[in-house]
Amino acid sequence: MHWHILGAGAIGCLWADFLSRAGHGVSLLLRNHTTLRQWPRDGVLDITEAGQQRQVHCQLETPDTAATIRHLLVATKAYDTLSAVEAIQPRLQPGADVVLLQNGMGQQQAVVERLHGCRVWAGTTTAGAWLETRHRLHCVSRGDTHIGPLTAHTPEQPPGWNALAIALHPCTDIQPHLWRKLAINCAINPLTALFDCPNGDLLADTARLELMQRTCREVEQVATAAGIRLFDAPLAERAAAVASATGKNLSSMLQDIRHGRRSEIEQITGFLCRQAQLQGIDVPVNQSLLQAIRAMSPKD
Numbered sequence: 001m002h003w004h005i006l007g008a009g010a011i012g013c014l015w016a017d018f019l020s021r022a023g024h025g026v027s028l029l030l031r032n033h034t035t036l037r038q039w040p041r042d043g044v045l046d047i048t049e050a051g052q053q054r055q056v057h058c059q060l061e062t063p064d065t066a067a068t069i070r071h072l073l074v075a076t077k078a079y080d081t082l083s084a085v086e087a088i089q090p091r092l093q094p095g096a097d098v099v100l101l102q103n104g105m106g107q108q109q110a111v112v113e114r115l116h117g118c119r120v121w122a123g124t125t126t127a128g129a130w131l132e133t134r135h136r137l138h139c140v141s142r143g144d145t146h147i148g149p150l151t152a153h154t155p156e157q158p159p160g161w162n163a164l165a166i167a168l169h170p171c172t173d174i175q176p177h178l179w180r181k182l183a184i185n186c187a188i189n190p191l192t193a194l195f196d197c198p199n200g201d202l203l204a205d206t207a208r209l210e211l212m213q214r215t216c217r218e219v220e221q222v223a224t225a226a227g228i229r230l231f232d233a234p235l236a237e238r239a240a241a242v243a244s245a246t247g248k249n250l251s252s253m254l255q256d257i258r259h260g261r262r263s264e265i266e267q268i269t270g271f272l273c274r275q276a277q278l279q280g281i282d283v284p285v286n287q288s289l290l291q292a293i294r295a296m297s298p299k300d
């Protein structure tokens, strides 16, 4: 089986490794010819994991390559997902398989509405990876990945994914898993960006902790109104446990703000606020966090 990966960033390259070692062919769909020139001609990806190194051979393509696409993994940032898919849509075979692997929510539904006739899955992962250069990847953790169908008549997991050497959890309903990741992200990411601090520092200060708890109570209200049961314990407890376990980590949102990059705030807190508005629920704490992070973000 041959998989095309749209979004050759940290997660895209990590899945290139997973898919390739499971025996699948892999093509990386690069943004353009400028990006193509930043890769070695033979498309070799250097992976470092737990002090071990290995190489993965990928084919490299740009959106104007003629070949059609049967199996597509989309690993862009959430804000790029729809436009990236639209750019390669003419290359998708009828009934193609499309897997979306982003943080945040909203973009998955937008893609489903755009891609009539395709089988679409959404996944959420706790894997961790970063790129030293375009083709040098560090795998920090393979994590846990939940995956499930977004379209009718679609099996729990994409074809060939049962052979991936990762903790993959296929499910019939992916929405609660997407919401759980979203809830934790809402509780931690904007606050760490606002206070410019590692995750654990949210617990070290009474005012920050209280703000996190108020954020969590609003998120729970919106999730409950959407028919989603988040966790057995209150979200504030769960978020505090995650912040403690990842105490020294800098959230992706904090890193984006520090580097002057666009963040996924619109697909995280922005999604939550849009859902709240649809349900007639006031979420003043999350609204003010959304405004604060927007004010710190580069203008598009």
Ligand SMILES: NC(=O)c1ccc[n+]([C@@H]2O[C@H](COP(=O)([O-])OP(=O)(O)OC[C@H]3O[C@@H](n4cnc5c(N)ncnc54)[C@H](OP(=O)(O)O)[C@@H]3O)[C@@H](O)[C@H]2O)c1
Binding pocket: 006, 007, 008, 009, 010, 011, 012, 029, 030, 031, 032, 035, 075, 076, 077, 078, 080, 083, 084, 085, 087, 101, 102, 103, 104, 125, 126, 127, 128, 129, 130, 131, 252, 264
């Ligand atoms: N990294 C992690 O450890 C991690 C862990 C869990 C979840 N996630 C989530 O996974 C998603 C991907 O994250 P990431 O860290 O892999 O991001 P990333 O390193 O920024 O990679 C995104 C890639 O998408 C490419 N891209 C964007 N638009 C494109 C287009 N139209 N055509 C082709 N390529 C395009 C970007 O190319 P350019 O460089 O040319 O812009 C970039 O290479 C995010 O939602 C993130 O929150 C990441």
